[in-house]
Amino acid sequence: MSLQQKIKQIITDPTLSAKQKSSYLALEADASLPYLPVSQVVHEAMDSGIICDMFEGNAPFKPRYVLPDYAKFLQQGSEYLELQAVENLDEALNALTIIYHHVPSVTNIPVYLGQLDEVLMPYTAGLDPETIYQKIKLFWIMLDRTLPDAFMHVNIGPTDNIICRTILRVDAELKQVAPNLTFMYDPQITPEELFQRAAANICECSKPHIANYPMHAQSYDQQGFGIVSCYNSLPLAGGANTLVRLNLKEAALRAESREDFFSHTLPHYCTLMYELIEARSQFLHEQSHFFDSFLVKEGLIEESRFAPMFGIFGMAEAVNILLNKTDFTDIPLSNSKSQYGHCETANILGHQISEALDHIVKSTAVTYGYHGRALLHSQGGISLDEDVTPGVRIPYGTEPDPIAHIQALAKHHQYYTSGISEILTIDETVKSNPQAMYQLCKGALNLGFREFSANVASNDLIRVTGYMIKLSDIERFKAQGSRTNTTGLGAEAAVNTSILNRKPRVASHEQSPRYVR
Amino acid sequence: MNSHLATYAEKLPQTKAAVSKVINFSCVDGPGSRLVIFLQGCNYNCLNCHNPQTIDLCDNCGGCISSCPVQALSWADNSTSSSVKWDTDLCIHCDTCLSICPKQSTPKTYHYSVADMLLLIRKNSLFINGITISGGEATLQLNFIKSLFEAVKTAPDLQHLSCMVDSNGSLSESGWQKLLPFIDGAMIDLKAWQQATHLWITGRDHHRVFRSLALLAAEHKLYEVRLLHIPGKTDFESEIDALADYLKKLPPAVRIKLNAFQNHGVTTEAKTWKACTEQDIKQLAGQLSQRGVGPLILPAVYI
Structure with a gap:
């Protein structure tokens, strides 16, 4: 199809809004440029699906994820936005509403809305709980209706405060797709009763995710971190300049043996990953002029706090392929009990691959990184993926019970600094027993889970990697289009990857990065 | 295992329990998240x-061995007089063996010693609030339950776990007395109000059920009374006044749970009985509430 035909198809698509068409048109324009200069082997690896730039664009002009220091913004106001330092909650919510429209990301909608309880608490003096509730509720409705993308992420906790509790109350009440929500849990700080409240919210609306606060915090410095988009943990006042991912399944297929995989195949494709990471981040930092933005000038982000995310996916398939290539011939591969997620031998091989990746990522310097390094990430898949499982997850429909599921994967979590997620689907009987959800979550964090996400099987809101869609919206989407950007992605994933056939009804992609008719 | 535990393990009874299934994570078998052990064998014939295959114990007739499409069943030591061995790795759970068993039993049972079960509990202990032993009829293997729960309650790393029994209430008072020191609570089924109805549905009278309920209530160990509602068959609606009167006299902490009959898995004439809908349950719940019984626990799902 010619570029003009494609543009016309987008323009005349009956299901997209004008704004959605504009973003797809911009992507096409970017894609019409020649690719950044990279070697022939990198091109070949990209063409054969071994490494992937997430369709971020041929000439990146904005970072993938940006995490501004919103607390600083409210304290100092903004010369560029002509805003004074704020003095009360109304001014704070208004100022945030304004700046959100000036924070770019790969989706053009901010993926990080801030550690909102910490950001807003200084402006709550003298307000009674009911007044705060009314204001937060209106703010929450505004976010869902004007920035309708479930990648956009609010953080709360680990401290107990009125904003944190009000957000939990409003979120359970409204059951909106946006914003996404992470609750930080720290056993030293968070009261158990508040943690139980958050777990009860999961039973209501499959939100929030629970982050293992001490584990994330020790990965970053005093300036802190935030959870954005789909469970990506990144430096606060920084972000991710790019995300490049490695398809471990495709890499494993090209290895002669398990030993060959560790000694040659994996290091080889990691080298290609780094070449692509360098090309993309150098263009962004050196030629796009993104870092001339007011966000940098006013100190809300710092160029040195941006890092490339080194993503991986297809761990399950890679492990099963490598097991078959080595001396484990007595294990029938048709038997799921011998496969990744179910068998100790397979799980240990998976942990070894994660450990090897961790070693490579921690010892390889990059020009534009966090302390000169990229950050390892278990990537949640995109809607175009077929026959390959996101991140290090267990293939859909074959997951064991929630406890065995957590035990199989917990050892991976220590390695994935910039985020990892398993989606545990819990049957709906948990709705009348939130204590069970609480105990499961607590067990997972104790065992070393970085992030706990659960999906309650009967909820209309379902999790598609890190974001939520409404099942009822998917039904309507094909006919009428959707106000919410992510529902389109979910509908596409539902068709391409039969996600709704999954035993747990959870979709599997991080985002749908290009226009597909 | 340290030496203290090793000595301790030696003291554990060597007898093994016949177990039909273990579920690591259940939300419906007592407070919080629970590891549930379903014991094989039942003295009722409802x-x-x-799960009629959990009523009778396998008598090792071997009739099922040749029926298995994946050769997961075999004679334990290649002699046709020994016991039937079930290979869990090969089994695909097609249940062909259940359908041909002349006793309507199952060759698919596990045998766990108390020490085996403690290992499994320790593996899951971070994630659970407690252990529930169900069935079949759990209390038919009273000594196993007592030994297991005693071991849990005396192990420093496990004693925080609550120990519950899910029973049809047919255990004798002396039997309950053996368990009481080690259980936190029991969940008892009351399958019908009238003796005749109970006999018809279960094949047993319900004298002991009421004795069990009274004893457990007096000992503050009655966690839940469960009424399985089968519209038009059970007599809870026709005996609503007497039933409500009785339930109201139980200690207020006792949960009254209404369960809805579903006919899948059923093999008798009950297969043709109408399943209990949400509306049926709400009607029964309404009648009980009007008479001051409550709060009631209703089913989370109707499947």
Whole structure:
């Protein structure tokens, strides 16, 4: 199809809004440029699906994820936005509403809305709980209706405060797709009763995710971190300049043996990953002029706090392929009990691959990184993926019970600094027993889970990697289009990857990065 | 294992329990998240039983061995007089063996010693609030339950776990007395109000059920009374006044749970009985509430 035909198809698509068409048109324009200069082997690896730039664009002009220091913004106001330092909650919510429209990301909608309880608490003096509730509720409705993308992420906790509790109350009440929500849990700080409240919210609306606060915090410095988009943990006042991912399944297929995989195949494709990471981040930092933005000038982000995310996916398939290539011939591969997620031998091989990746990522310097390094990430898949499982997850429909599921994967979590997620689907009987959800979550964090996400099987809101869609919206989407950007992605994933056939009804992609008719 | 535990393990009874299933994570078998052990064997023969293969113990006749499509069943030591061995790795759970068993039993049972079960509990202990032993009829293997729960309650790393029994209430008072020191609570089924109805549905009278309920209530160990509602078959609606009167006299902490009969898995005439809908349950719940019984626990799902 010619570029003009494609543009016309987008323009005349009956299901997209004008704004959605504009973003797809911009992507096409970017894609019409020649690719950044990279070697022939990198091109070949990209063409054969071994490494992937997430369709971020041929000439990146904005970072993938940006995490501004919103607390600083409210304290100092903004010369560029002509805003004074704020003095009360109304001014704070208004100022945030304004700046959100000036924070770019790969989706053009901010993926990080801030550690909102910490950001807003200084402006709550003298307000009674009911007044705060009314204001937060209106703010929450505004976010869902004007920035309708479930990648956009609010953080709360680990401290107990009125904003944190009000957000939990409003979120359970409204059951909106946006914003996404992470609750930080720290056993030293968070009261158990508040943690139980958050777990009860999961039973209501499959939100929030629970982050293992001490584990994330020790990965970053005093300036802190935030959870954005789909469970990506990144430096606060920084972000991710790019995300490049490695398809471990495709890499494993090209290895002669398990030993060959560790000694040659994996290091080889990691080298290609780094070449692509360098090309993309150098263009962004050196030629796009993104870092001339007011966000940098006013100190809300710092160029040195941006890092490339080194993503991986297809761990399950890679492990099963490598097991078959080595001396484990007595294990029938048709038997799921011998496969990744179910068998100790397979799980240990998976942990070894994660450990090897961790070693490579921690010892390889990059020009534009966090302390000169990229950050390892278990990537949640995109809607175009077929026959390959996101991140290090267990293939859909074959997951064991929630406890065995957590035990199989917990050892991976220590390695994935910039985020990892398993989606545990819990049957709906948990709705009348939130204590069970609480105990499961607590067990997972104790065992070393970085992030706990659960999906309650009967909820209309379902999790598609890190974001939520409404099942009822998917039904309507094909006919009428959707106000919410992510529902389109979910509908596409539902068709391409039969996600709704999954035993747990959870979709599997991080985002749908290009226009597909 | 340290030496203290090793000595301790030696003291554990060597007898093994016949177990039909273990679920690591259940939300419906007591407070919080629970590891549930379903013991094989039942002394009732309920028309409405969903798992009739858990009623009788396997008598090792071997009739099922040749029926297995994946050769997961075999004689334990290649002699046709020994016991039937079930290979869990090969089994695909097609249940062909259940359908041909002349006793309607199952060759698919596990045998766990108390020490085996403690290992499994320790593996899951971070994630659970407690352990529930169910069935079949759990209390038919009273000594196993007592030994297991005693071991849990005396192990420093496990004693925080609550120990519950899910029973049809047919255990004798002396039997309950053996368990009481080690259980936190029991969940008892009351399958019908009238003796005749109970006999018809279960094949047993319900004298002991009421004795069990009274004893457990007096000992503050009655966690839940469960009424399985089968519209038009059970007599809870026709005996609503007497039933409500009785339930109201139980200690207020006792949970009254209404369960809805579903006919899948049923093999008797009850297969043709109408499943209990949400509306049926709400009607019964309404009648009980009007008479001051409550709060009631209703089913989370109707499947």
